[in-house]
Amino acid sequence: MKIISSINEMASFVKDAKSKAKSIGLVPTMGYLHQGHLSLIKEARAVTDMVVVSIFVNPTQFEPGEDYASYPRDMKRDALEAEKAGADVIFAPRAEQMYPESYSTYVKVEGLSEVLCGRNRPGHFRGVTTVCAKLFSIVKPDIAFFGQKDAQQSVIIQKMVKDLNMDIKLKVLPTVREGDGLAMSSRNKYLSSKQRKDALVLHKALDQAKSVIEAGENDVSKIKERMRNIINKVDSKIDYISIVDPDSLKDVSIISGRVLIALAIWIGRARLIDNIIVTRNQ
Numbered sequence: 001m002k003i004i005s006s007i008n009e010m011a012s013f014v015k016d017a018k019s020k021a022k023s024i025g026l027v028p029t030m031g032y033l034h035q036g037h038l039s040l041i042k043e044a045r046a047v048t049d050m051v052v053v054s055i056f057v058n059p060t061q062f063e064p065g066e067d068y069a070s071y072p073r074d075m076k077r078d079a080l081e082a083e084k085a086g087a088d089v090i091f092a093p094r095a096e097q098m099y100p101e102s103y104s105t106y107v108k109v110e111g112l113s114e115v116l117c118g119r120n121r122p123g124h125f126r127g128v129t130t131v132c133a134k135l136f137s138i139v140k141p142d143i144a145f146f147g148q149k150d151a152q153q154s155v156i157i158q159k160m161v162k163d164l165n166m167d168i169k170l171k172v173l174p175t176v177r178e179g180d181g182l183a184m185s186s187r188n189k190y191l192s193s194k195q196r197k198d199a200l201v202l203h204k205a206l207d208q209a210k211s212v213i214e215a216g217e218n219d220v221s222k223i224k225e226r227m228r229n230i231i232n233k234v235d236s237k238i239d240y241i242s243i244v245d246p247d248s249l250k251d252v253s254i255i256s257g258r259v260l261i262a263l264a265i266w267i268g269r270a271r272l273i274d275n276i277i278v279t280r281n282q
């Protein structure tokens with residue numbers, strides 16, 4: 001496996017792969033790889049010829065005062081894990097190369113970027129779409145792989161790809177969970193052992209929502225109330241609990257058909273997100 005940090009070197013690797021008619025799979029990550037990332041790399045290995053894993057803690061998607069500086073990083077371990085999972089290349093550019101001083105171009109998907117996680121993180125998705133547009137343009141993947149845990153991110157990137165006529169397929173794979181249900185996240189590292197137990201309320205609240213919907217409840221305010229009650233049992237702060245249309249991300253008040261139930265909860269210094277898609281049969 002190669003580790004490439006220069007954009008030019010990455011571009012010539014891509015040119016060479018394309019000249020040999022090899023398909024390219026890209027798994028964009030910010031590193032500190034966990035089983036969720038590894039499931040994306042394994043899928044990329046299974047369906048594309050060349051697997052590129054980007055590892056870049058992207059400064060433009062962090063709000064001022066967020067954890068950009070302290071975001072967990074471990075390139076040595078990441079390289080071992082990515083190689084075992086089937087990566088051919090790690091692309092790990094330096095921030096100064098991705099965003100030189102003269103940098104001034106940003107991509108923003110309007111409408112979808114301001115809701116859910118975007119409400120309290122107004123610049124976050126603009127940073128995500130900008131870096132993904134850059135990565136897509138450098139790596140020129142046939143398929144890019146994302147996790148369902150970041151459901152809103154996938155919807156937004158899909159819209160960017162469509163609106164900008166990018167010739168890239170996205171594949172969104174299921175959230176990978178610990179044995180007790182906690183969604184895998186690099187930020188789980190911030191949790192103390194007590195907070196790690198408390199963090200199970202995210203999964204429990206989603207599970208509860210699914211059960212009550214399946215039992216016939218369709219009133220979103222009542223479902224959210226049940227979810228809040230579970231979350232408020234532990235030392236936590238609710239950023240949002242939302243029940244929305246999975247494509248438009250617009251709030252629904254009465255459930256009929258498919259909905260995305262998404263939440264973001266602070267447990268200590270960790271802001272954790274999770275979601276499920278539930279279908280209510282009429």
Ligand code: PAF
Binds near residue numbers: 029030128
């Ligand atoms: O999901 C992530 O880790 C990041 O938002 C991404 C897609 C790698 C862009 O920096």
